[in-house]
Amino acid sequence: MRYSIFNLMRQALTGHRGWGPAWRDASPKPAYDIIVIGGGGHGLATAHYLAKVHGIAKVAVLEKGWIGSGNAGRNTTIIRSNYLLAGNNPFYELSMKLWEGLEQDLNYNTMVSQRGVLNLYHSDAQRDAYVRRGNAMRMHGVDAELLDAAAVARMLPFLDFANARFPIQGGLLQRRGGTARHDAVVWGYARAASERGVDIIQNCEVTDFIRQNGRIAGVQTTRGAIRAGKIGMAVAGNTSRVAHMAGLKLPIESHVLQAFVSEAIKPFIPGVVTFGAGHFYLSQSDKGGLVFGGDLDGYNSYAQRGNLPTVEDVCEGGMSLIPAIGRVRMLRSWGGIMDMSMDGSPIIDRTPLDGLYLNAGWCYGGFKATPASGWCFAHLLARDEPHDVARAYRLDRFARGHLLDEKGVGAQPNLH
Ligand SMILES: Cc1cc2nc3c(=O)[nH]c(=O)nc-3n(C[C@H](O)[C@H](O)[C@H](O)COP(=O)(O)OP(=O)(O)OC[C@H]3O[C@@H](n4cnc5c(N)ncnc54)[C@H](O)[C@@H]3O)c2cc1C
16 A cells, blocks of 8 residues: 555544555465565665566565564664765765655655764864865765864764864764664565565574575575575675575674664754764664664674673763763663674675575665665676676675775774
């Protein structure tokens, strides 16, 4: 059913008894053209674009839990396209453009809110790096503005500008950046894909791969064997585990990242702000909670929960930036498993195994990539060739030594 003001009025007159489920909770069929493993944002977006753009709807999304139970439903919802490198910038800008039209495309309120993303700088060297990044963005047609301290103070007067160790000198602003409601994105893609015939199968864990004539021909699951012409992996933090079932070793490590929400307070943060002298970022949800996060927990793990030393570290970052935040009570915190690649950039490519395709390495920036990731993975699965804006995301770049190191920190996954 289409969501519209007319349908809303019609339902209001009949006691709202006519709304159907947003998507079909399908049972597995014996075979599909394409199976996508992982019912997070990326898997569901891939299925939607396979059906909508490429006309391939004999597709199943297999999810071991419930859709959105992974990082898609655990992230801090920031979207932006403020990248420096030519291999990244056009991809994330495609994503931003897809975000800008997503609600119309999906006929679903994903609460895309372009309230701005501001990265603060605290030294001359950091300002110069931001000037370079801003110029690279503008050369790619992406909006970027460099603000001095006075301009930042007009936007965010409550920041600690005179902090003795990290005085704020200014910031790089992308006004088109902002936030989107993460679980609504999952539900919106699921609904749109399901309407086009895609089977979304929950509680269906992939436990092994079926090999036939030297190629991957299907999967074993907790709900039986399912065959497919092509299989795409979009399992984020579980990438190494699932790849291991196929005998693949990937340049990926899994790490925990935590997020935090405070009690609801009156609106005071207009957009997203990041501290440049430590790892801390902050926005405010429409319900009033401060949503914030920081660094990885610092060791490999598949546990979807975090630990106290990082809670302390993140709160210290918050206090350095906004001392008043110390008066706010923290309400909830949780963790997600990040698929950290060796250079901090993703992989969208075929694997060395015929029939098996890979979408992974999103580190902790994969939510903003959701639409473009789905778009490009669908392109790869449908046409067997990489999409133009994802050409840098080939798996063999690690063997060739052509890393896509946006941060410039080297081949150390926990630093990206
Ligand atoms: C705390 C936190 C904050 C973050 N903040 C941001 C942010 O502000 N902005 C941003 O851009 N990114 C952010 N991210 C990163 C972003 O959430 C992820 O990069 C992105 O969601 C990963 O893609 P996905 O949505 O497909 O992953 P997921 O939602 O994790 O989807 C993968 C799915 O695969 C399923 N799966 C795994 N193994 C199997 C199996 N064997 N069989 C079947 N299914 C399986 C899992 O259950 C899961 O549902 C954050 C992440 C976390 C944890």
